[in-house]
Amino acid sequence: MTHDERLERYAELAVRVGANVQPGQEVIVHPTVEHAELGRALVRQAYRAGASYVHVLYSDDHVRHAMIELGPDSALTYSPRWQVALAEAAAGNALLATTGDSEPELLADLDGERVGRAIQTEIAEIRQRQHRENTVNWCGVGAPNEGWARQVFGEPDVERLWEKVAFCMRLDEPDPVAAWREHLDRLETRAAALTALLPDALRYRGPGTDLTVGLLPTARWGSARFRTSGGIDYVANMPTEEIFTTPDPGRAQGTIRSSTPLVLHGQIVRGLEFTFEDGRIVGVEADQGSDLIRSQLASNENADRLGELALVTSESRVGQSGTLFFDTLFDENATCHIAYGMGLAYAFDGEPDPRTNVCNVHVDFMVGGPELEVDAVLRDGREVPLIREEEWQLAT
Amino acid sequence: VDERLERYAELVVQVGANVQPGQEVFVQAAVEHHDLARALTRQAYRAGAAYVHVLYNDAHARRAMIELGPDDALTYSPEWRQEFVRSCSGNALIATTGDPEPELLADLDGERVGRAVPHEIVKIRIQQLHENSINSCIVGAPGEGWARQVFGEPDVERLWEKVAFCMRLDEPDPVAAWREHLERLAERTAQLNELRAEALRYRGPGTDLTVGLLPNARWAAGSTDTSGGIPFVANMPTEEVFTSPDARRTEGTIRSTMPLPLAGQIVRGLELTFEGGRAVRVEAETGADLVRSHFATIENADRLGEVALVTSESRVGQSGTLFYDALFDENATCHIAYGAGLPFVCDGEPGEGLNVANMHVDFMVGGPELEVDAVLADGTAVPLIRNEDWQLA
Numbered sequence: 001m002t003h004d005e006r007l008e009r010y011a012e013l014a015v016r017v018g019a020n021v022q023p024g025q026e027v028i029v030h031p032t033v034e035h036a037e038l039g040r041a042l043v044r045q046a047y048r049a050g051a052s053y054v055h056v057l058y059s060d061d062h063v064r065h066a067m068i069e070l071g072p073d074s075a076l077t078y079s080p081r082w083q084v085a086l087a088e089a090a091a092g093n094a095l096l097a098t099t100g101d102s103e104p105e106l107l108a109d110l111d112g113e114r115v116g117r118a119i120q121t122e123i124a125e126i127r128q129r130q131h132r133e134n135t136v137n138w139c140g141v142g143a144p145n146e147g148w149a150r151q152v153f154g155e156p157d158v159e160r161l162w163e164k165v166a167f168c169m170r171l172d173e174p175d176p177v178a179a180w181r182e183h184l185d186r187l188e189t190r191a192a193a194l195t196a197l198l199p200d201a202l203r204y205r206g207p208g209t210d211l212t213v214g215l216l217p218t219a220r221w222g223s224a225r226f227r228t229s230g231g232i233d234y235v236a237n238m239p240t241e242e243i244f245t246t247p248d249p250g251r252a253q254g255t256i257r258s259s260t261p262l263v264l265h266g267q268i269v270r271g272l273e274f275t276f277e278d279g280r281i282v283g284v285e286a287d288q289g290s291d292l293i294r295s296q297l298a299s300n301e302n303a304d305r306l307g308e309l310a311l312v313t314s315e316s317r318v319g320q321s322g323t324l325f326f327d328t329l330f331d332e333n334a335t336c337h338i339a340y341g342m343g344l345a346y347a348f349d350g351e352p353d354p355r356t357n358v359c360n361v362h363v364d365f366m367v368g369g370p371e372l373e374v375d376a377v378l379r380d381g382r383e384v385p386l387i388r389e390e391e392w393q394l395a396t
Numbered sequence: 397v398d399e400r401l402e403r404y405a406e407l408v409v410q411v412g413a414n415v416q417p418g419q420e421v422f423v424q425a426a427v428e429h430h431d432l433a434r435a436l437t438r439q440a441y442r443a444g445a446a447y448v449h450v451l452y453n454d455a456h457a458r459r460a461m462i463e464l465g466p467d468d469a470l471t472y473s474p475e476w477r478q479e480f481v482r483s484c485s486g487n488a489l490i491a492t493t494g495d496p497e498p499e500l501l502a503d504l505d506g507e508r509v510g511r512a513v514p515h516e517i518v519k520i521r522i523q524q525l526h527e528n529s530i531n532s533c534i535v536g537a538p539g540e541g542w543a544r545q546v547f548g549e550p551d552v553e554r555l556w557e558k559v560a561f562c563m564r565l566d567e568p569d570p571v572a573a574w575r576e577h578l579e580r581l582a583e584r585t586a587q588l589n590e591l592r593a594e595a596l597r598y599r600g601p602g603t604d605l606t607v608g609l610l611p612n613a614r615w616a617a618g619s620t621d622t623s624g625g626i627p628f629v630a631n632m633p634t635e636e637v638f639t640s641p642d643a644r645r646t647e648g649t650i651r652s653t654m655p656l657p658l659a660g661q662i663v664r665g666l667e668l669t670f671e672g673g674r675a676v677r678v679e680a681e682t683g684a685d686l687v688r689s690h691f692a693t694i695e696n697a698d699r700l701g702e703v704a705l706v707t708s709e710s711r712v713g714q715s716g717t718l719f720y721d722a723l724f725d726e727n728a729t730c731h732i733a734y735g736a737g738l739p740f741v742c743d744g745e746p747g748e749g750l751n752v753a754n755m756h757v758d759f760m761v762g763g764p765e766l767e768v769d770a771v772l773a774d775g776t777a778v779p780l781i782r783n784e785d786w787q788l789a
Binding site: 029033036039040043044047048051052053054055056057058060062063066067069070071072074075078080081082083085086089 | 427430433434437438441442445446447448449450451452454456457460461463464465466468469472474475476477479480483
């Protein structure tokens with residue numbers, strides 16, 4: 001397979017299985033400047049899938065850097081009308097976004113408080129509404145590039161990164177589309193078994209970790225395969241290896257330690273440790289980057305409450321790749337993770353529980369590893385092992 | 397930090413767009429031009445911009461649309477893009493040129509390429525031109541593809557040196573040098589406006605063309621003011637004095653003297669014959685179909701919108717370089733544009749003589765053999781340009 005064939009095959013998988021672009025839909029593609037090669041392949045494949053029009057909006061972290069460093073305060077949270085119009089145009093249409101930070105430490109020299117405050121509030125609210133109403137068939141995929149490869153391997157070996165990404169994406173399978181369908185079925189079976197258990201809480205135990213998180217009675221466990229309100233199936237993240245739910249933001253108690261570095265707004269947070277009381281984060285410690293987290297928690301209402309719990313086992317292709325990708329999209333699929341901030345309205349079959357956390361940010365951090373034990377706590381207090389040594393324990 | 401890049405961006409922000417504190421600034425650049433777009437963003441914030449919007453264009457996405465998209469996509473103007481363009485009113489706009497892949501669309505159906513115009517967006521742009529509400533500037537962004545086009549090899553550094561020369565970045569104080577240069581051009585426009593010529597006559601190899609002038613159209617150059625009173629230089633570099641002609645009174649034949657990169661193709665040896673103001677014959681060695689498609693599908697594209705005079709004092713001409721880019725090449729030598737006239741050169745209402753079209757394409761006609769005369773109302777011919785030198789005292 002030549003690089004160009006691999007690229008088109010990858011884009012085709014993202015368009016057909018990921019966003020599942022329907023003939024006649026408009027498609028919005030959001031690459032970064034450094035992801036132009038993949039962005040263009042996504043545009044081609046979207047037209048081949050019958051898109052009526054493909055909108056492309058590149059984002060540029062250097063422009064963001066200039067705004068945070070040199071712009072006035074009012075610029076930090078500004079949502080330009082044209083960007084609002086594009087965000088609104090996503091409803092009823094398909095969206096493809098790329099990840100794979102080309103300069104993960106680009107914003108590291110800036111004032112962490114300003115970086116944390118720089119959120120386009122109005123656009124974030126539109127995205128959340130679309131999330132809630134589930135009106136967009138969307139997919140996020142990784143775009144290998146030099147900076148990302150350097151971050152992962154210490155050298156800009158883009159080809160090696162491409163091979164890792166292709167492995168995680170099952171592009172080595174004779175029929176990647178069929179392989180993905182089978183894989184997603186397995187995750188859904190797991191999610192159904194856990195939902196049927198009706199657990200009241202999850203308990204996490206491991207080195208530096210003893211955390212109990214309450215669950216909401218009507219929130220189910222699900223996989224990243226979703227269906228829009230208009231009936232279009234899509235896979236929001238590729239690769240995906242997780243089953244997840246949204247927890248009770250009022251019931252988290254104890255301490256949890258992050259097991260891998262977290263890349264956030266151009267900075268790297270290492271050794272993150274949260275302490276919770278009655279659902280709220282009351283303590284933030286980190287070897288590096290704790291200011292950024294504290295600023296984000298202080299300036300975004302309810303960011304100090306949990307929005308997501310996700311379980312991943314050693315069958316994960318991302319985990320098997322043995323690679324720390326320094327990218328949430330991948331790393332959150334290597335191992336168990338938790339998110340603070342926005343809860344997931346789509347974890348409910350009907351109306352979301354009104355307690356579901358409402359927030360303008362959603363940040364996943366990894367907590368899994370061989371020593372992490374995860375139990376389901378039932379209403380009668382019984383504890384049912386879910387994960388030991390990264391293996392799934394519950395019969396399906 | 398690349399000092400030359402920052403100095404270049406600073407000149408464009410301060411002299412070109414002349415960004416005012418508190419203005420929003422819109423940067424439109426090819427995705428390959430991100431280095432310059434980023435420098436422009438930094439300099440715009442340093443000049444006091446309230447916000448800098450950056451919209452990257454991608455010719456590959458455009459190619460995919462023309463090749464693979466449905467017919468409706470060709471002329472579609474997405475609402476968010478319309479909003480972007482509308483938001484420019486009252487603000488500053490900086491755009492980049494320097495085609496990264498000049499022949500990218502060359503293998504596509506020329507008729508579809510010609511038809512691929514987002515009409516609603518062009519309408520808004522033309523309206524803004526009428527209102528003269530934007531302090532805007534277009535500048536070149538050196539890159540590999542452009543350098544390969546110019547030199548036959550991707551020597552970006554050599555192209556940067558040429559561009560820096562044309563932009564007077566070698567002057568100790570480029571901002572002062574630009575002010576002086578703009579004054580010289582302004583003197584020429586004053587001379588021409590005093591002459592009150594009735595027409596221009598072009599003569600040269602393959603060329604004998606008379607273009608009527610409008611009594612209420614002034615000659616302009618370099619720096620103009622927005623309706624809000626902000627001076628700006630719409631193109632950098634600029635070496636031209638220009639006006640909009642009477643689109644109803646063009647007679648004869650004119651031959652282009654330089655290749656014209658257009659919509660991903662290259663038009664070579666273009667020759668247009670006019671009768672009663674309209675192009676009645678289009679010939680070219682390459683790209684004739686594209687120009688014919690413009691004339692057939694875009695109303696009034698077949699009439700003239702601009703005449704511009706350039707002399708051998710031009711830094712672009714002195715550079716001895718064919719840049720394959722209209723922004724530069726039109727400043728090497730005399731040029732003419734088919735399509736939209738320039739409403740801002742008219743005193744009062746433009747009237748019927750000023751062309752209205754959803755397109756404006758400059759093509760170069762100058763060279764050592766071109767003679768340009770002003771024809772006065774009494775029939776006297778006053779030499780304006782001989783051997784690329786300015787003739788008016």
